[in-house]
Amino acid sequence: MIRTENLCKSYGHHSQYKVRAIHDINVNIAKNCFVVFRGPSGSGKTTLLNIIGTLDRPTAGKVFLYDKEITSFSDIAFARLRREKIGFIFQNFHLIPRLTSWENVAYPLIPSGISLKERFERAQFLLEKMELGDRLDHTPEELSGGQQQRVAIARALINNPEIIIADEPTSNIDAETSARILQFLGELKTRGVTILIATHSAIFEKIADTVYTMKNGRIE
Amino acid sequence: MHKHLNLLFLATENLLRHRTKTVVVCLCIIAILTPFITAIAISEGIRAQSLNSVNAGADLYLTSDEFGRNAAISLKYLDEIKKIFGVTKVVPRIVGRGFLQNKLTVIVGIHKEDIPEPVTCISGRVFENTNEVVVGHELAKYFHLNIGDQFSMRCQQRKVFTVVGIFSADSGIWGASMIFMPFNDAGALFGKENVATDIQIYSLPGHNSEIATDLYDIFQNEAYRLQDKQMIELYVKKGFMLKEGVFSALYIVAIALGVPAILVTSGFGLSERKKEIGIMKATGWQTLEVLELISFEQFLISLLGATIAIVLAILWVGGFRGAFIAQFFIAEITMLPKFALPARFLPLPCFISFFFAFLLTMVGSIYSSWRASTVSPVVSMQS
Amino acid sequence: MIINIYTLIMLFVAFLSLVLGGFLFYAVIRMLLGFKPTIPLETKSTYEQKGYLVFLTACVILSVRMLAWPWFYFMLQSFVPEVPGAMCMFGVTQILPFTVTFLQIIKPISFFIMGGWLLCYYVDKAVPTSPLLRRNLYFLLVACAILLIDSITDISYVLRMKPLMSVSCCATFFDVPLRPSAMIPLAIFGKHFQEILFVLYYLINIFLIVLLFVILSRKWLFFTAFTRKIILSGLTVAGVFNVPLVIYAFIENIVPRLMQLPYHHCIYCFMGKGVVPDAPIILGLFVIGTFAIGWAGILRMLCIQAETQSITEHLIKKINGLSIFCLLASLVMVTIHLLFT
Numbered sequence: 049m050i051r052t053e054n055l056c057k058s059y060g061h062h063s064q065y066k067v068r069a070i071h072d073i074n075v076n077i078a079k080n081c082f083v084v085f086r087g088p089s090g091s092g093k094t095t096l097l098n099i100i101g102t103l104d105r106p107t108a109g110k111v112f113l114y115d116k117e118i119t120s121f122s123d124i125a126f127a128r129l130r131r132e133k134i135g136f137i138f139q140n141f142h143l144i145p146r147l148t149s150w151e152n153v154a155y156p157l158i159p160s161g162i163s164l165k166e167r168f169e170r171a172q173f174l175l176e177k178m179e180l181g182d183r184l185d186h187t188p189e190e191l192s193g194g195q196q197q198r199v200a201i202a203r204a205l206i207n208n209p210e211i212i213i214a215d216e217p218t219s220n221i222d223a224e225t226s227a228r229i230l231q232f233l234g235e236l237k238t239r240g241v242t243i244l245i246a247t248h249s250a251i252f253e254k255i256a257d258t259v260y261t262m263k264n265g266r267i268e
Numbered sequence: 269m270h271k272h273l274n275l276l277f278l279a280t281e282n283l284l285r286h287r288t289k290t291v292v293v294c295l296c297i298i299a300i301l302t303p304f305i306t307a308i309a310i311s312e313g314i315r316a317q318s319l320n321s322v323n324a325g326a327d328l329y330l331t332s333d334e335f336g337r338n339a340a341i342s343l344k345y346l347d348e349i350k351k352i353f354g355v356t357k358v359v360p361r362i363v364g365r366g367f368l369q370n371k372l373t374v375i376v377g378i379h380k381e382d383i384p385e386p387v388t389c390i391s392g393r394v395f396e397n398t399n400e401v402v403v404g405h406e407l408a409k410y411f412h413l414n415i416g417d418q419f420s421m422r423c424q425q426r427k428v429f430t431v432v433g434i435f436s437a438d439s440g441i442w443g444a445s446m447i448f449m450p451f452n453d454a455g456a457l458f459g460k461e462n463v464a465t466d467i468q469i470y471s472l473p474g475h476n477s478e479i480a481t482d483l484y485d486i487f488q489n490e491a492y493r494l495q496d497k498q499m500i501e502l503y504v505k506k507g508f509m510l511k512e513g514v515f516s517a518l519y520i521v522a523i524a525l526g527v528p529a530i531l532v533t534s535g536f537g538l539s540e541r542k543k544e545i546g547i548m549k550a551t552g553w554q555t556l557e558v559l560e561l562i563s564f565e566q567f568l569i570s571l572l573g574a575t576i577a578i579v580l581a582i583l584w585v586g587g588f589r590g591a592f593i594a595q596f597f598i599a600e601i602t603m604l605p606k607f608a609l610p611a612r613f614l615p616l617p618c619f620i621s622f623f624f625a626f627l628l629t630m631v632g633s634i635y636s637s638w639r640a641s642t643v644s645p646v647v648s649m650q651s
Numbered sequence: 652m653i654i655n656i657y658t659l660i661m662l663f664v665a666f667l668s669l670v671l672g673g674f675l676f677y678a679v680i681r682m683l684l685g686f687k688p689t690i691p692l693e694t695k696s697t698y699e700q701k702g703y704l705v706f707l708t709a710c711v712i713l714s715v716r717m718l719a720w721p722w723f724y725f726m727l728q729s730f731v732p733e734v735p736g737a738m739c740m741f742g743v744t745q746i747l748p749f750t751v752t753f754l755q756i757i758k759p760i761s762f763f764i765m766g767g768w769l770l771c772y773y774v775d776k777a778v779p780t781s782p783l784l785r786r787n788l789y790f791l792l793v794a795c796a797i798l799l800i801d802s803i804t805d806i807s808y809v810l811r812m813k814p815l816m817s818v819s820c821c822a823t824f825f826d827v828p829l830r831p832s833a834m835i836p837l838a839i840f841g842k843h844f845q846e847i848l849f850v851l852y853y854l855i856n857i858f859l860i861v862l863l864f865v866i867l868s869r870k871w872l873f874f875t876a877f878t879r880k881i882i883l884s885g886l887t888v889a890g891v892f893n894v895p896l897v898i899y900a901f902i903e904n905i906v907p908r909l910m911q912l913p914y915h916h917c918i919y920c921f922m923g924k925g926v927v928p929d930a931p932i933i934l935g936l937f938v939i940g941t942f943a944i945g946w947a948g949i950l951r952m953l954c955i956q957a958e959t960q961s962i963t964e965h966l967i968k969k970i971n972g973l974s975i976f977c978l979l980a981s982l983v984m985v986t987i988h989l990l991f992t
Contacts, residue, residue, distance in 0.1 A: 103550060104646050105696050118779075123699045124554050125779030131552025142547050142649055146285050156551040158278055161270030203551065308656070505732040513654035524663070555703055556776065616725075620660065623718060630711050631667065638707055642700040 049242060050077040050100060050211070055109035057095050069095040070265040073109070077244065077258070079210075082237045084253055085246045087262035093246035094215050096262070100244065101134050101213040102126040131156065135204030139216035141196040143188040143203075149175060150184045153202045160207075174202035178232075194225030201232065212236060214245045226251065275557065279564035283572075286541075290569060297573030297625045298580065300526045303593060304624075305581040307515050308617040310590050313610035318504045322497060324384065326359065326468030327476060329500065330483070333491035340463045345486050349467065352482045354475030357382075360464035362454040366423045373407060374446045375423075377454020387448070391415060392433030395450055402433035402448040424459030526628050545640055546648025558641040566633050570625035577625075578618055585611040653733050657726040658809050664719050665805035668712055672802060675708045676795040683788050702784070706772060709791065712798060713765045719805070720758045721931070726809075727751075728923045734814040740919035741821035750808045754801070761801045763942050764794045767949040770966060774954045777962045786953055821917040825902070832902040832916060845903050852900035855893050856982050859944070862886045863975045867968060883951070890944040897937060909988050933984045940977030943970050 055073040058066055070092040077083050085093045098104040100111060102118065111119050118129065130136075143152045153174060154167035162170075175181055178198040188196050197217060204212060212233070218226035226249065234255050237243055245252050253259050261268045283290045330349075332339040343360055350358045362377035380394050383402075392415040395402055403413060413419070413431050420428045429449065455461055471479055476496055483494060545558055584590060590609045652658065682701060730743040737743050744751045768790050775783035824830060836844035862882060865871065871879070898918075906921040907913050909930075921930050947970045954963040 098646050104644070120695070121779045122776070122781040123696070124556065124776050124781075127549065127552055127554040127557075128779070130550065136550055138550075138649065140649075142543075142550070144544050144547060155548065156553070158274045159271055159553055159557045161274060163270065164274075164277075207552065513656055513659060516656040516659045517654065555699075556706075559703065559707060620656075627664075627667070627715065630714070631671070634704075634707055634711060638700075638704045642703050644696070 049079040049081075049114060050244075051075070051112040051115075052096075052100065053110045053112070055096070055099060055111065056107045057092075057099060057104070058107045068265050070099075070106075070262075073265075073267060075260065075267070077242065079242055080237065080240050081257045082233070082243045082252075082255055083245070084256040084259045085244070085262055086248065086250075086253070086259060088248075090264075091262040092265040093262055095265075097213050097215055097244060097246050101136060101211075102129050103136075131160070131207055133209055134211045134213060135207065135209035137197070137200055137204050137212065137214035137217045139219050141188070141193075141200045141220070143196055143199060145188055148185045148187055149180060149191070149199045152188070152199055153206055156203065156206055170206060171202070174205055175199070178202050194221045194228075197221050197225065197229065201229065205236075209241070211242045211244065214243070214247075216247055217245065218247070218249055218251075230255070271557075272560070275561050276564050279561055279568055282561070282565055283568055290572075293569050293629065294573040294576065296526060296529050297570060297628060298577045300522055300628070301574060301577035301621050301625060302580045302584065304516075304522075305578055305613075305617060305621050306584045306590060306611075307593050308620075309581060309585055309611040309613050310594055310609055311515070312612040312614055312617070315504065316612055317610045319501060322500050322504060325497065325500075326357075327471045327497050328469040328479065329495045330467040330469060331465070331493045331495075333493045338466070338493055340460065340465050341467055341492065343462050343464060343467075346467070348486050349469065349483070352479050352486075354472045354479050355469055356472060357468075357470035359468040359470070360451065361466060361468065362451060362458065362460070362463075363465045364423070364454065364458055366421055366457070368407075368411070368419065368421055368447075371407075371410065371445065375421075375454055375457065376446060376448050377451045377457075378448060379451050383448060387435045389433040390436045392431070395432055395448070398450060398453055399427065399429050400432040400450070401429045401453075402435050403431055404446045405434055405436045407445055407447070408434045421457065423457050425457060427453065427457050429453075526632070528632070542640060542643050542648045545643055546645040549643075550645040550649065555641050559637060562633070562637045562641060563630070566629040566637070567626060570629040571622065573629075574618075574622045574625040577621060578613070582613065585609055652810050653730060653812055653814070655729050657722070657729040658812070661719070661722060661726050661805060662809050664715055664722065665802045665809070668715050668719070668798060668802040669806070671708055671712050671715075672795055672798045675705060675712065676792070676799060678705050678708070679788055679792050679795060683785070683792070686785055686788070699781075705791065709765070709768070709772075709794075713762075713769065716758075716761055716765065716798060716801065719801075720762055723754060723758060723805070724922065730812070730814070735817040736820065737818050738820045739917060740923050741824065741917055742818040744919075745818040746814065746816065747808060747811060750804060750811070754804055754808060757797065757801045757804065759938065759942075761794070761797045763945060764797055766942060767946050768794050770946055770950055770970070771953055774950065774959050774963050774966060778958050780958065782956060782958050783954060790953065821915075821919060825916040826914050830916065832899060836899050836903060848896070848900040849904045851896055852905070853982070855889055855896055856978055859886065859889050859893060860975055860978055860982075862889070863944075863971050863978075867971050867975070883948075886944060887948060890941060890948075894941060901934075905985060905989070909985075909992060911992055927988065929984065933981050933988075936977045936981035936984070940974045940979075940981060943974035943977065946970055947974070 052073050052075050056071050057069045059069060073092075073096055075083075085096060087093055095104070099106050102121075106119060109119070110117050113129070113133070118125070121129070144155065147155065150168060150171040153171040157167045157170065172181070172184060175184060178201060180195060180198055180202070183191060183195060183199075188199070191199065197220070201217075204214075214233070218229055221229075230251055233243055233245070233252075237255070245256075330341060332341040346358060346360060349355065359378065359382040361382070362375070364375045364377075365372055366375050367373070380396065383394060387402075389402065390405060392402070407413070408431070411419070413434075415431055415434070417431045418428055419431070420426055429447075435448070449457075451464075455463065469479065480494055483492070545553075548558060549555070584593075590611070594609055678701065682698065682705070685698075724740065727740040727743045731737050731739060734743050734746060737745075768787065771783060771787050771790060775781050775787055825832070833844070836848055840847040862885060865882060866886070874882070901921070902916050902918050906918055907916055910921055910926045921927060922934065927933075947967045950963050950967050950970070
């Protein structure tokens with residue numbers, strides 16, 4: 049489903065301090081797989097996930113999604129992929145502070161032309177699944193870290209994506225919430241969603257189909 | 269369609285959420301547009317009244333010609349003019365200026381039966397005897413004049429007049445500084461006998477050219493000037509267009525300077541939202557959709573700013589009588605006019621103000637909108 | 652220079668267009684010079700970002716020029732009191748006649764070109780790989796050049812315009828038997844040219860509308876390529892032929908009737924004097940309807956490729972729908988006016 053060929057990403061081309069974030073990455077991820085990328089800080093996990101998730105472009109190499117080479121896609125096509133196929137869960141949650149929980153969750157639906165009522169209903173459904181049904185009108189500052197991450201997960205699921213990309217989803221939350229998130233991601237996998245996670249935490253490796261270990265921008 | 273409506277509603281919400289930026293940009297727009305709209309409204313109002321006066325006036329205006337300009341004309345041919353075929357009415361008048369105490373007033377010497385129709389006495393009566401005058405309502409109020417009061421004026425000669433009537437005309441300008449008096453009294457005041465500043469000729473439709481031919485025969489070698497209503501109308505229009513143009517020239521400079529002001533204010537607002545835009549793009553928003561959202565916000569701000577500017581302009585004219593601005597269009601009035609100004613808020617100037625507001629915000633925010641909407645999600649979320 | 656609010660706004664708008672258009676021209680040239688068929692992937696992002704700036708600037712310029720077109724006629728109307736002898740816009744056009752004629756031609760052209768470019772841009776962005784990028788840049792270069800010429804000519808006209816001479820009334824031009832607008836139709840159609848023009852006006856416009864309906868119908872899919880080519884060629888020829896035909900038909904036949912002045916053929920009086928209040932709408936609808944046919948033609952010429960075919964065809968359908976609406980509305984408005992006058 050997802051395949052990379054000799055993927056490279058470098059920073060600082062025009063300075064003397066050129067940094068290779070990832071180098072010659074070749075991965076092959078089947079549909080409905082739970083894949084963990086582990087490694088120390090600076091190993092290139094986030095960079096790799098950003099490129100696979102079309103948030104960034106590689107310096108060299110190719111990314112294939114459903115056997116289509118997407119690296120040469122336009123910015124608009126990338127956005128369409130993110131809207132229709134990919135959901136993101138970030139380490140720092142990245143919720144919009146001035147919006148309530150349900151508004152944060154429903155935000156990706158606005159450019160799809162979905163009505164306010166339907167957006168609210170879909171957001172409400174997901175937040176209730178995340179056990180946040182009583183927190184619909186709370187802004188992020190009124191939520192705990194675990195609750196914010198659950199709102200972020202709901203947001204990632206609002207468009208029924210086929211791929212979930214999670215970058216260190218449990219690094220800023222407590223162990224109990226981490227376990228709940230792990231359980232939830234496991235359920236998603238049973239429903240056919242492909243999950244890619246970058247993490248230090250070993251708990252995800254228990255249910256992972258494949259574990260890639262990264263160091264200094266390469267897969268070991 | 270639903271997508272664009274969603275973006276429009278979201279843009280409205282964003283304006284309410286980011287109040288500081290909305291208020292600041294709106295204030296910039298209001299500061300630039302309000303004087304402009306006020307000025308154009310006053311100009312249009314005065315122009316309309318002037319054209320009404322011209323239309324209600326005579327068909328031909330006869331004066332003498334001295335050094336290529338209008339000059340006073342002798343009344344020696346008055347009876348001959350009245351006999352010309354096609355002439356229905358001949359009105360000689362003296363229109364001059366004199367100081368009443370410290371106020372410059374317009375003095376109109378005219379026969380009582382020739383007083384224009386729009387001039388109606390709200391108290392007293394029209395003059396019938398010598399040294400009787402009818403003063404404008406605003407002038408009477410200014411000098412606390414009542415029926416029966418006397419005052420003296422001096423131009424070439426000193427005369428004492430008695431107020432027998434106070435008039436109110438459709439035009440506030442008329443009532444502000446005008447005194448009607450018998451024709452002979454005006455002549456005596458200015459030291460001129462048997463002379464008028466102009467002779468108004470009312471004619472049957474389509475007879476102007478024959479009348480002009482007959483006048484040529486009457487005046488023969490004497491220099492005279494004959495102007496018809498259309499010509500006067502053209503002068504009025506040209507004069508107002510020039511005044512509006514001069515005022516607008518100043519405003520174009522202000523508008524041009526407003527562009528960098530909007531550039532700065534709108535840019536501040538958007539740079540704070542870089543992270544939010546990054547999150548939007550990470551969750552599937554396209555750059556064009558972000559641009560559309562920002563454009564809607566700018567459009568709504570310009571709409572709001574222009575609307576408030578129009579409302580404030582109406583208040584400025586109605587409540588403050590066009591203070592500080594009216595003097596661009598009305599000669600010899602103070603910064604704070606003492607009478608209600610004629611003003612017309614026509615669709616075209618209001619449309620121009622919306623257009624300018626939109627132009628200002630769009631041009632001023634091109635760069636900042638682009639910078640904000642093309643931000644890389646990865647970079648913006650790291651900040 | 653004549654100073655009034657219209658000339659100053661025209662000058663301001665023209666300077667703004669010149670500055671933005673100049674920047675756009677420069678940006679497009681730079682992008683074209685830096686364009687390579689295969690570019691590093693990261694450079695593609697930078698390229699795309701600049702593309703958005705180009706698009707945004709183009710949109711602002713387009714809205715400015717769209718307003719500049721009717722504003723030009725407002726400005727001409729404002730000159731009427733200034734020009735001795737002028738009774739309508741026609742008199743004003745007698746001063747600096749070549750410049751005015753040039754402006755009257757280039758303004759619709761620049762509007763048409765920019766509209767066509769926006770549609771091509773839309774198609775390009777709708778396809779993941781943006782295959783029309785380079786072509787669109789060249790197209791934008793042409794559009795920018797026309798915009799710049801238009802803006803410069805506007806500025807030149809406004810600065811040079813002075814009422815230095817007395818002009819004749821439009822009646823001396825439009826109301827005489829040997830008027831220029833009658834010469835060509837008379838030569839082609841003979842002495843009954845007015846009636847023939849009137850009939851042709853309805854025939855050609857209805858023919859265009861019918862052809863557009865055929866293109867929009869489901870049967871279009873079953874036509875052979877050759878038949879489609881014939882129909883599209885017919886549409887193009889009729890669309891091009893319709894422009895001078897409608898102009899002449901209006902001047903010779905429709906304008907006098909709608910103004911209820913049987914011998915007065917001045918289209919400027921028709922537009923500017925308010926005798927027929929919706930005259931600008933009638934003409935505007937005709938212009939948009941005709942332009943839409945042209946835009947569909949541009950899309951067919953420039954945007955039909957394997958990758959863009961479905962999107963282009965979908966857009967062409969919408970544009971044809973717009974064309975039908977506008978042409979039909981214009982025709983109906985004229986007909987209603989003629990029936991009730």
